[in-house]
Amino acid sequence: MKSIFLNSYNWVCNTATALNPKTTAKTAIALFSGIVLLTPTAALAGRFTDQVRGQLMQVAISLGIGSYQLTHNPLVDDLRNNQSETLNINLRSGTSYAFVGVCDEDCRDIDLQVYDENGNLVDSDTDTDDYPMVRVNPRWSGRFRVKVTMANCTASTCYYGVGVFGR
Numbered sequence: 367m368k369s370i371f372l373n374s375y376n377w378v379c380n381t382a383t384a385l386n387p388k389t390t391a392k393t394a395i396a397l398f399s400g401i402v403l404l405t406p407t408a409a410l411a412g413r414f415t416d417q418v419r420g421q422l423m424q425v426a427i428s429l430g431i432g433s434y435q436l437t438h439n440p441l442v443d444d445l446r447n448n449q450s451e452t453l454n455i456n457l458r459s460g461t462s463y464a465f466v467g468v469c470d471e472d473c474r475d476i477d478l479q480v481y482d483e484n485g486n487l488v489d490s491d492t493d494t495d496d497y498p499m500v501r502v503n504p505r506w507s508g509r510f511r512v513k514v515t516m517a518n519c520t521a522s523t524c525y526y527g528v529g530v531f532g533r
Contacts (some may be wrong), residue, residue: 369499371394372390375444377384379533380527382507391427394494405437411532414498415437415442416524417471417525418442418468418470418525418526419440419442419471419527420467421526421527422440422466422468422527422529423428423529425466425497425499426455426464426529426531427470427500428465428467428518429466429497431464431466431499431531431533432459432462433499434462434464434517434531434532435530435531435532435533436529436530437461437463437531437532438455438530440527440528440529441453441527441528442525442527443524443525443526444523444524444526445514445515445516445519445523445524445526446502446516446519446522446523447516447518447519447520448515448517449515449516450502450513450514450515450516451513452511452512452513452514453511453514453528454510454511454512454514455509455510455511455530456502456507456508456516457502457508457509457510457511458470458504458507458511459504459505459506459507461501461504461533462501462502462503462532463502463503463504463530463532464499464500464501464502464530464531464532464533465480465498465499465500465502465512465528465529465530465531466497466499466528466529466531467491467497467498467499467526467527467528468496468497468526468529469496469516469519469524469525469526469527470524470525470526472519472520472524473496473516473518473519473520473524473525473526474494474496474517474518474519474520474528475494475495475496475516475517475518476495476496476497476498476512476514476515476516476517476524477490477492477493477513477514477517478490478498478512478513478515478517478528479491479492479500479512479513479515480498480500480502480510480511480512480513481485481510481511481512481513482510483505483508483509483510483511488500488502488510489501489502492515492517494517494518498527512528514526514528
């Protein structure tokens with residue numbers, strides 16, 4: 367990590383000198399401060415994102431849907447405590463789907479609800495846990511909505527993932 371900061375500092379100094387030699391010190395300090403402040407945040411976000419992606423596959427297997435395969439790219443994002451996000455997803459009739467949710471170590475409860483294109487609740491998992499799963503067997507192909515609710519997050523935001531598996 368130290369070498370990253372030193373390389374960044376050298377790059378900032380060289381860039382600032384090329385732009386305006388009179389303000390090299392002030393520019394270098396300002397730019398370097400921004401790099402130092404932003405680098406840990408990006409690394410931390412990457413750690414939680416990787417953690418959530420890994421959990422998706424582990425939880426899917428432990429919940430007994432090992433015979434299913436991912437049908438859509440997993441979604442990884444973050445939410446604040448008691449905040450919700452709605453995802454739109456196209457599903458096909460004749461395929462059995464399982465939606466699996468997971469969240470990072472600061473999350474205590476995440477919920478999933480699936481609605482059809484008419485707004486009818488198809489299935490939900492609102493148990494107090496951090497690994498919800500809902501199953502959907504669409505009678506017709508169409509657009510469905512998945513509501514993700516971060517029911518209990520002990521940090522300012524918690525990262526979560528939703529995987530859509532089908533067979």
